[in-house]
Amino acid sequence: MIAIIDYGVGNLFSLVSSLKAVGAEATITGDIDTIKKADKLILPGVGAFGDAAQKLKGTGLFDVVINEAKNGKPLLGICLGMQLLFEKSYEYGCHEGLGLIKGTVVPMEGKLPESLKIPHIGWNALHFKKESPVFKYINDGDCVYFVHSFYAEGCGDALIATTEYGKDITAAVQKDNVYGCQFHPEKSGNVGLSILKAFCER
Amino acid sequence: MITKRIIPCLDVKDGRVVKGVNFENLNDVSSPVELGKYYSDCGADELVFYDITASSDGRRLFTDILRQVAENIFIPLTVGGGINTLDDFDRVLKCGADKVSVNSGAIKNPDLIKAAAQKYGNQCVVISADIKRVGGEFHVFAKGGREDTGMEGISWIKRCVENGAGEVVVNSIDTDGVKKGFDIEMLKRVCDTVNVPVIASGGAGSADDFVTLFKEIPDIDAGLAASIFHFGEVKISDLKKTMRDNGITVRL
DSSP, X not given: OEEEEOSSOSOOHHHHHHHHXXXXXXXXXXXXXXXXXXXXXXXXXXXXXXXXXXXXXXXXXXXXXXXXXXXXXXEEEETHHHHTTSSEEOSSSOEEOOOXXXXXXXXXXXXXXXXXXXXXXXXXXXXXXXXXXXXXXXXXXXXXXXXXXXXEEOOGGGEXXXXXXXXXXXXXXXXXXXXXXXXXXXXXXXXXXXHHHHHHTO | OOOOEEEEEEEEETTEEOSOOOOTTOSOTTOHHHHHHHHHHTTOSOEEEEEOOOSHHHHHHHHHHHHHHHHHOOSOEEEESSOOSHHHHHHHHHTTOSEXXXXXXXXXXXXXXXXXXXXXXXXXXXXXXXXXXXXTEEEEEETTTTEEEEEEHHHHHHHHHHTTOOEEEEXXXXXXXXXXXXXXXXXXXXXXXXXXXXEEESOOOSHHHHHHHHHHOTTOOEEEESHHHHTTSSOHHHHHHHHHHTTOOOOO
């Protein structure tokens, strides 16, 4: 069973229906025991980093997620959920993340050519730097759906894929059993469903 | 680079698709669920569902159907029609909409956009504006294009974006239904004014009209149409190939 971690941010409707579509059993939960018993974890999220990190701490889930991941349980962070996997974020201040993957989350503003619109919204192509089991069913150049104004940098060896938006932007990361997608697999058509399917098979 | 988006729009009344839809291989051509899946499978980059229901009973039906549509498609879904309050945003977002499009609701209450953007984020709020030339000026029209508000269109859109709208749909009443191409002049003015994604609507009659749109206005993000897709005059998969052959970046 997959636990979609509910800490009060974001709309989880599409994530549940897309997991159902790939035949996975998933539950939305904020309950620590259920999360500990689950086979796999998904950390979703939209909104602001500081607010989300605060909510994870307030519900006691911050340390639970770190411990479960360190014990080897597969964990997938999506969008803001991916950004939370890193050490820190400079989204309106400086906030501490889960620290499961090396890297820092920074604003796009000021780092991209001025002609580009922020947020980065729409379908963009993935360019793989490395193989990763979660992306085994998809190909270099496949498009996925992004919505974000901040991105991760300094990910080192964990960098799996980038997308081009004025410069190379971190699109996917992996460190051992911890995976992250900056884009929304649940909104990325068949390509996105294939990514979720591969994660469910871990 | 980010791809240019092609967006079919479905008008739904009391839970059924209206305006003749003419498809082979579909059992129920007025089922929003079947049509949503069809478009999602044939390469649409996003879907827009527009609720033209008049009664509150019909609106409840729309909400039920919306949930079923959202469960069956895995591309972004924008919902518009009858959005006047934050409760309306809440209602459609809980059914699986990703973005909510506001038109007359923002004209009646300009603070709606600000409040919605603060609560749900700019990326969630779409301003849809019906614009028509009146005496050499662009005017905003309300009530489905029937009522001239007297407001200047480009500055209205600018104000909505400043208030937090994260995307703009520009419907040109002048070119709508004429099928002779998008309103390049009007759309250029909007793209020069705002720095959020702009979606062109009104006037598409052929694949070439989309090519012209994206070639003439490199800043435009998406093209939206209804009847030419519904009647199969333009197939989305063919359209995207034509666009690619003309050097436009698309998702195939």
